[in-house]
Amino acid sequence: xxxxxxxxxxxxxxxxxxxxxxxxxxxxxxxxxxxxxxxxxxxxxxxxxxxxxxxxxxxxxxxxxxxxxxxxxxxxxxxxxxxxxxxxxxxxxxxxxxxxxxxxxxxxxxxxxxxxxxxxxxxxxxxxxxxxxxxxxxxxxxxxxxxxxxxxxxxxxxxxxxxxxxxxxxxxxxxxxxxxxxxxxxxxxxxxxxxxxxxxxxxxxxxxxxxxxxxxxxxxxxxxxxxxxxxxxxxxxxxxxxxxxxxxxxxxxxxxxxxxxxxxxxxxxxxxxxxxxxxxxxxxxxxxxxxxxxxxxxxxxxxxxxxxxxxxxxxxxxxxxxxxxxxxxxxxxxxxxxxxx
Numbered sequence: 001x002x003x004x005x006x007x008x009x010x011x012x013x014x015x016x017x018x019x020x021x022x023x024x025x026x027x028x029x030x031x032x033x034x035x036x037x038x039x040x041x042x043x044x045x046x047x048x049x050x051x052x053x054x055x056x057x058x059x060x061x062x063x064x065x066x067x068x069x070x071x072x073x074x075x076x077x078x079x080x081x082x083x084x085x086x087x088x089x090x091x092x093x094x095x096x097x098x099x100x101x102x103x104x105x106x107x108x109x110x111x112x113x114x115x116x117x118x119x120x121x122x123x124x125x126x127x128x129x130x131x132x133x134x135x136x137x138x139x140x141x142x143x144x145x146x147x148x149x150x151x152x153x154x155x156x157x158x159x160x161x162x163x164x165x166x167x168x169x170x171x172x173x174x175x176x177x178x179x180x181x182x183x184x185x186x187x188x189x190x191x192x193x194x195x196x197x198x199x200x201x202x203x204x205x206x207x208x209x210x211x212x213x214x215x216x217x218x219x220x221x222x223x224x225x226x227x228x229x230x231x232x233x234x235x236x237x238x239x240x241x242x243x244x245x246x247x248x249x250x251x252x253x254x255x256x257x258x259x260x261x262x263x264x265x266x267x268x269x270x271x272x273x274x275x276x277x278x279x280x281x282x283x284x285x286x287x288x289x290x291x292x293x294x295x296x297x298x299x300x301x302x303x304x305x306x307x308x309x310x311x312x313x314x315x316x317x318x319x320x321x322x323x324x325x326x327x328x329x330x331x332x333x334x335x336x337x338x339x340x341x
Contacts, residue, residue, distance in 0.1 A: 008069075017052060019325065020052035021049050021050055021051060021052050022047065022048075022049055022050075023043060023047075023048045023049070023050060024046070024047055025043050025044060025046060025048060026043045026045060027045045027061075027065055028041065028045075028062050029045065029047070029061065029062050030044060030057065030059055030061065030063055030065045030093075030096045031043040031048075031056065031058075031060040031062070031096075032043055032057070032058050032059040032060070032096060032097065032100055032166060033055050033056065033057055034053070034055070034056050034058045035054050035055050035056075036054055039097065040055060040099070042096055042097060043057070043168050056124065056303025058095070059097065059100045061093055061096060061100075062093070063092065063093050063094075063096070063330050064092065065087070065090060065091070066090070066091055066092065066093075066156060067088055067090055067091075068088070068089040068090075068091060068107055068110055068111060069086075069112075070086055070087045070088065070089060070111055070115070070162075071086055072084040072085065072086040072112050072162075072163075072165065073085060073086065073114075073115050073118055073119065075087060075118060075119050075122035075123070076119075076122070076123060077122055077123065077125055077126055077127045077129075077130055078124060078125060078126050079126045079127060079225075080172055080323055081126075081127040081166060081167070082166075082167065083122070083127070083130070083165060083166045083167075084164075084165045085118060085122070085161060085162065085163070085164050086161075086162040086163060087118065087138075087141075087157065087159055087160060087161045087162050088159070088160045088162065089110060089111075089113065089114055089145070089162075090156070090157040090158045090159070091110065091149075091154050091155065091156050091157060092154065092157060093153060093154055094153055094154060095153030097153065098152060099149060099153035099154060100153075102151050102152055102153060103152045103153075104149075104249060106152060108139070109149075109152070110145070110149065110154070111147055112147045113149065114141070114159075115143060116139075116264055117141050117144045117148070118141060120144075121137050121140055121141060121144075122137070125137070127166065127170065128214050130164065132162065134161045136160065138158075138159045138160060138161055141159045141161075142156055142159045144187055146252060149230045219302065221245055250260065293338060
């Protein structure tokens with residue numbers, strides 16, 4: 001009977017000892033074990049064993065990423081504007097031993113370090129820069145806080161700045177300044193647009209004038225080329241026929257008389273000053289040209305005329321042209337002038 005009781009008591013003690021010596025650590029945690037008051041080992045996730053009488057699980061913390069909310073902190077900018085700002089620190093324990101033995105009150109130390117660094121960083125920026133440069137400030141805070149906590153067994157993942165509270169008077173002044181800047185920018189953009197429009201208009205006008213000038217140049221070039229070709233043809237015709245020079249003079253004189261006839265028949269009034277004595281002389285010159293030229297042996301005339309020159313422009317034709325010129329309104333008859341006087 002006693003043996004059975006002793007066996008039962010031994011079994012109970014053994015079971016109790018084994019139960020207390022086995023420790024199961026969750027996946028996201030680690031624990032520190034002290035033996036007789038001194039650090040012994042770190043328990044990792046899973047099944048671990050300790051000696052219940054001499055070992056003690058002294059410190060257990062999560063190794064997953066954690067957040068630390070920083071309450072609003074008072075800061076002063078480089079332009080002497082007081083403000084409050086809060087933030088959030090994302091951190092994770094990477095070495096439980098250092099987090100336990102290298103720093104007291106880990107979260108409080110992180111908060112104090114953040115407060116010191118944010119005040120130092122804000123002091124280097126103006127109020128406008130603080131508002132628009134929060135990402136840059138966060139990156140600098142992250143680097144500084146990571147340097148401060150490098151021996152604490154933690155990793156600073158990121159820092160996010162929260163609400164920035166500035167005095168109402170400063171906010172109103174900033175809003176007015178912002179509105180003025182927007183208006184100034186709008187005016188500048190309008191001016192730039194008008195300037196570009198004027199430049200485009202001037203460029204279009206210059207291009208139009210250039211195209212017109214090129215067109216006129218091409219027309220003049222074509223006319224000059226045609227005139228040069230005509231002169232070349234006339235020169236060849238004059239050189240080909242024995243009396244080409246006299247025929248050319250005859251044609252010029254005839255065109256001159258035709259011009260006078262056309263002017264005289266025009267319904268509009270006009271006045272031309274001409275010596276009446278030049279007309280008979282011109283007619284005699286034409287007749288002399290006709291007599292001098294005569295008819296070539298082959299019966300051909302220059303410039304496409306056919307027959308003899310006398311047949312082409314006989315005396316009667318020239319006399320009729322002379323009479324029509326004398327009767328035209330632009331030439332006064334000397335005898336009529338005498339009768340009037």
